[in-house]
Amino acid sequence: MIDLYTASTFNGQRVSIMLEEIGLAYTVHQIDLSKGEQRKDSFLSLNPSARIPVLVDHDTESGNAFVLTQSTAILHYLAEKTQLLLPKSLQERARVYEWMNFHAIDLGSTLFSAFYLQRLIHSRQPQAAKQLSQRIHELYYFFDQQLAEQEFLAGSSYSIADITALPAVISQEKTLTEYVHLTRWLQQLKQRPAVQRGIAVPCNS
Template sequence: MTIELYSWATPNGHKVHIMLEELGLAYNVHPINIGAGDQFKPEFLKISPNNKMPAIVDPEGPDGKPISLFESGAILIYLAEKHGKLLSNEPRERYTTLQWLMWQMGGLGPMLGQAHHFRNYAPERIEYAYNRYTNEANRLYGVLDKRLGETRFLAGDNYSIADIAAWPWMRRPENQGVDRDALPNYKRWFEEIAARPAVERGVKVLEDLRSEGFDDKARDILFGAGQYARR
């Protein structure tokens, strides 16, 4: 059966694109143009009530009936468990993978997103925010670099959903105020994952539809009052 994927070419979107490619699953892509406000359409909110992409609909859920899922981390766990890949059943490795997945979901993604916003999208430079999130980005890259000095991948010797979750957020460290050349273990890990055919395919999904920069309408939808209107 074919997965219905609702996504856009963002780090969170690329997590699921890569996962689907790694598993070799068939999927239909439904673009959710977040700059145009597609995430607020009623039909998408039925699938993703938090108005965030990505989301999926699997026509063959756990009980044989369709299931919809939002939150990229939950989607990665679901697909890994269903297909028996990229999340170990061995308890120690499994929980190590899940803790690094939660590290990405709760810390790396949100903090790098803030660093990227205040360094690149904020209408004016706010020194406190600029420094706070740049420093936190560097700290988090340092945590990952130290970990990868001890293991090949985040959860150990095996590539897993923890790596799939973290990697798309770390494609452009310079935009987050981070010097990649100061992080040799990160560089080794990043380049190894970037060379995987499924990753190469995954990051191309919807890339041709995404444009650089935002017009006034997109800025309002993404960063202004349009983002916070109750729906």
């Protein structure tokens, strides 16, 4: 059995989508970030950095519960555990990791900075917010070009690279319509039942 401590954020939705895709049984523990539940001692004992998601796997070879944080690390772990959504060859796996990191590091940090500036200090830093917004579109242009050449981000097969990027793209769907190939990919993935269930976590749990 797996316990998932999560909230309705991009990072949380990555993991719930993954769990739905691979079909492992799991129990959802909703962490209300607005109420500061991530700073309670019970949660800090799992992740001292006070961030979701946290996965606790009770089904391990040692019999001891395994606690893991960081959404992309969790996706790696679950893919390795089940041998699903990860290519067999070294080069194909490397391509998956490349696109996971591109979104999680390059785009993720830019998205967070843009959100911070636009929502919190936009009146003082309007030009910086505008530049970050432009940078986001430049980065999604690379996604669009990649998807012009192949069906999924890392090749011909749906993988954890797609799951890593998907929640953020869904949230910005209305601003990304100019990217034809990205839009095609998005609409295709949104039809997947596991994606629909995973995006709804924890609200429907």
